[in-house]
Amino acid sequence: MTKILVVDDDLHILELVGIHLSNAGYQVYKAKDGVDALNILSSESCDLAVVDVMMPFMDGYSLTKEIRQKYDIPIILLTAKSQIEDKEQGYLSGTDDYLVKPFEPKELLFRIKALLRRYDLETDESIVRFGKTTINKKSYEVEIGNRTLLIPLKEFELLYFLAAHPFQVFSREQLIERIWGIDYEGDERTVDVHIKRLRERFSSITDDFQIKTIRGVGYLLEARQK
Template sequence: MERILVVDDDPNIVKFVTLNLTEAGYRVAAANDGRQALARLKEAPCSLAVVDVMMPYMGGLELTKAIREEYDIPVIILTAKSHIDDKAEGFKAGTDDYLVKPFEPQELIFRIEALLRRYKAEGETDSIRIGNVSIYPDNYTVEIEDKTYMLPLKEFELLQLLAEHPGQVFSREQLIEQIWGIFYEGDERTVDVHIKRLRTRFTKLTEDFTIKTVRGVGYFLEPCV
């Protein structure tokens, strides 16, 4: 049975989410702020974290960054704001998904199920090779000249999709649907943020491929070997 970490300083939200997740068959570890959440993670492993943005002592974005440094689990951000800046900051911090309050419990459960499926490696998967770059979908790592790099899930999935179809142009809409799912309600600029992060990361590491922009359309990966 999967264990879900729920972090919110509003006890009513914690109770509401805990009740619905328990009914859906999950175990729940509850926390009221970021510091308490990190303590819960040390007590027992969790498969996923649902984190509120605005909390005392340690906010949701800071907590997300801390989780990213120590644990390989997906994070869903809960926010009362609907501005793109708030969502973008969440993705920059490393979150995998977000929900704007108020939300339907079934939608949260759908998103949890989708992320857990993506994080589970279903057997060994062949690596994707581009020159000296090897991409391993089974453990979400990238190997370049005997050095291994771990990427945030959304960055990895985006790189994997582009690398599996070199030269094929994907629109932002297609990338949103493939990587973030049909229930994603955010702005397509999220794709731009993740592409920029991939470019920044790999420009320093390899010259074996580049991610190019087709203005007004989308992006594609071009091997340089």
């Protein structure tokens, strides 16, 4: 899963951007300032950074320079400034793109996808990763640390589908159609049984993800966030 670092001292924007990126299938790491961001980058292999310009302690231009010196990842600067001089300063500091606030979350997503393509960083869609957990659709294996698990086919397909769409709620009917097919003649309790088995199988060996029940709606997979 593609990992994106979002850096902004405005907690509202940080949370909003984080939600939209998570819903789009990215693993999001959130930092409230430049120092926090560099600490995350020192321990996590992020694929792209979204950086606010106006921050305390270390502004976005300085942080961009620091990132550019140590990591070869694309950077998008977020700023309330639109003057050409400010954009020039941003590009001179090493940013790849520049987005002026307020902005539409969809536009940020478009720019992220474009940069990932340019850097050839779009991940293999057959592999989903959360922390130390890897779900590999090619081999139908689940790896947790040094441990490899082979689980029944329908359990694997259900887990992979939920993991490929983290934080997205699916009804039992939707899951039946996607995993068992529209011609399936069983009832929706099949989903409940398989979810129960997945929880029993993984809850004691990893906290990288949890499958949660959304009462009256269905299920979602919640991936552990930094």
